[in-house]
Amino acid sequence: MTRRAITSRRAVLLASATLLATAGTAVPASARQAPSPPGPRAAAEHALSALTGRGTEVRGGNGQAFKVVRVAMDRDGTSHTRMARSYDGLPVLGGDVVVHQTAAGKWRGSTLTLAKAPADSSPEVSAKTAEKRAVTKHRKVDGSPALVVESRTADHQPRLAWRVQTVGKQADGTPSRVRTSVDAATGKVLLREETIHTDAGDGKSLYTGTVPLQTTKSGSGYQLKDPTRGNTYTGDAENDTDLCILIWCIKRAPATLFTDADNHWGSGTTSDRATVAVDAQFGTDMTWDFYKNVFGRTGIAGDGKGSFNRVHYGDGYANAFWDDSCFCMTYGDGDGTSLGPLTSLDVAAHEMSHGVTSSTANLTYSGESGGLNEATSDIMAAAVEFYANNSGDVGDYLVGEEVALPGLGQPALRFMDKPSRDGQSADAWSSNTKNLDVHYSSGVANHFYYLLSEGSGAKTVNGVSYDSPTSNGSTVTGIGRDAATKIWYRALTTYMTSSTDYKGARTATLSAAKDLFGAGSTQYNTVAAAWSAVNVN
Structure with a gap:
């Protein structure tokens, strides 16, 4: 609805009221209806207009433009408008902002991490030099470098940069697509972001026992495709992998859709290739239901569309990953010594939740924001396990406990009550947290x-x-x-932005707790206490 249409509608309502008054018809106060709050489109228009007079607060300035990405509406009409920012036509990475407004369209505040307004769009370093700085051993440049404004560094200062994409493989065979930001003034590498989100999780055949599945009738048989959940499906990668040759990445693992004659899938053992497909499909089913029934979110992107799973990826591949480019989850069969098939319920929920993060706050997969990205997937994976209430894989605060084999040397991949139990994760924040691998810096959250x-x-x-310590000796x-x-999800979807760090996560979760339970509530105070207990003050 345009602003003109809104104005016209208000004029009609005022005219109607005048006619009633002229006719001498009294309208009891109890019968009067409050005006309906504006819808998402009107909220977006109000938010964009409001930025004009809020330059200092939102780090605005000449040459900047804002584009609405999505609008979230609370039940009371409060709106949260997420916007992307550009400067002189260049995307400002980490410049995203969320504008919060009342139901009446009044300003409530904003959430952002950008330290100041961008002020430079003329590179001194050439694109070719940037490519050389970005390329590492066994990696190839994919596409042409593009100028951006990079502000996702620890200080959140905007710097003109070349963004170079390279492709290759990670150490364990996972496909790799890295986007490197190279300072266009100094040639220094500012940030490297891996866009293939992995997790060292796994799953043994039917980890969750016999489970119900919604499938699609096809001829005389059935397809492992769920029409009730956006046509989410599972396919067999047939132990193939994706191949990157020079600058082209070929999806050699096409995930041939699983079919079955009698609609009874798998045998509960890895000798039947459909067994792990059942686990993967069940995991996506439960994760879909969790987000829909708990948060009202239908599908990963909230648009009702399904994703797909690829199982039996590679030969002895002991990992799983989410890939934005195909909107899919991929699972290996494990190495048979440390890890089994990576299709357990919490691994599936973990990977799908990477997609939810990508579709909302889009936390950069590097530094502290990368740790928050990984932690979000672990947090939601734990929540999905408890939600599923499956006797074969009960809810817990362990990550990948079902897929861990004796050769791993520990009963799970990660431990939320005391992350350092895995020998590498951080129990509490320190100045070194930003330098840790994102799977280990996630320990703080x-x-x-x-x-x-x-x-x-x-x-x-x-x-x-469990036996959970605190870094400050407090009792929580x-x-x-x-x-x-609920606090974490609201913080992610309403207050976190792409460059949110641990300090910002504290602020975001306190804002979420205030919205849900009230300032000064037990929940609000406990959020503050729990962050202090992990040294985020």
Whole structure:
């Protein structure tokens, strides 16, 4: 609806009121209806207009333009408009902003990380030089470098940069697509972002026992495709992998759709290739239902569209990954020593949640924001496990416990109550957190979530024993997993932006707790206490 249409509608309403008054018809106060809050389009228009007078607050300035990405509406009409920013036509990475407005369209504030307005769009370093700086061993440039304004560094300062994409493989055979930002003034590498999001998780055949599946009738048989969940499907990669030759990446693993004659899939053993497909499909089913029934989110992108799974990827491939480019999850069969097939429920939920993060805050997969990205997937994976309430894989605060084999040397991949149990993850924030691999810097947020949910000290949940410490020696009393999960999801979708770091995550979750439970509530105060307990103050 355009602003002109809004104005016209208001004029009609005023005219109607005048006619009623002239006719002497009294309208009781109890019968008068409050005006309906503006819809998403009107909220977006108001938000864009409001930026004009908020230059200092949103780091605005000459040459900048804003584009609405999406609008989230609360039940009371409060709106949260997420926008992308450009400067002189160049995208400002990390310049995204969320504008918060009341139901009446009044300004409530904004969320952003950009430190100041961009002021330079003339490169001193050539694109060719940037390519040389971006390329590392066994990697090839994919496409032409593009000028951007990069502000996703630790100081959030905007710098003109060349963005160079390279392709190759990660150490364990996972496809790799890295976007490197090279300072266009100095030639220094500012940031490298891996866009293939991996997790060292796995799954053994039917980890969750016999489970219900929605399938599609095709001729005399059935397809492992769920028409009730956006046609999400699972296919067999046939132990092939994606191949990158020079600048071209070929999807050699096409994921041939699984079919079955009698609609009874798998055998519960890895000798039947459909067994792990059942696990993958069930994992996506439960994750879809969790987001829909708990948050009202239909599908990964919230648009009702399904994704797809590729199982049996590679030969002895002991990992799983989410890929934005195909909107799909990919699972290996494991190495048979440390990890089994990577199709357990929490791994599936973890990978799908990478897609949700990509579709909302789009947390950069590097530094502290990368740790928050990984932690979001771990947090939501734990929540999905509890939601599924499956006796074959009970809810817990462990990551990848079903896929861990004796050769791994530990009962799970990660431990949320005390992340350092894996020997590498961080229990609490430090100045070195930003330098850790994102799977290990995620420990800070995972620990926060556990403390917020269950509290500190010794506790047993679903037969699993935990003993969670605090970095400041405090005692934290949890508010329950449901409340903690809702706070994290609202913070992710409403207040976090692409460059949010741990300090920003504290602010975002406090804002979310205030919205959901009120400032000064037990939940709000516990969010603050749990962050302090992991040294985020």
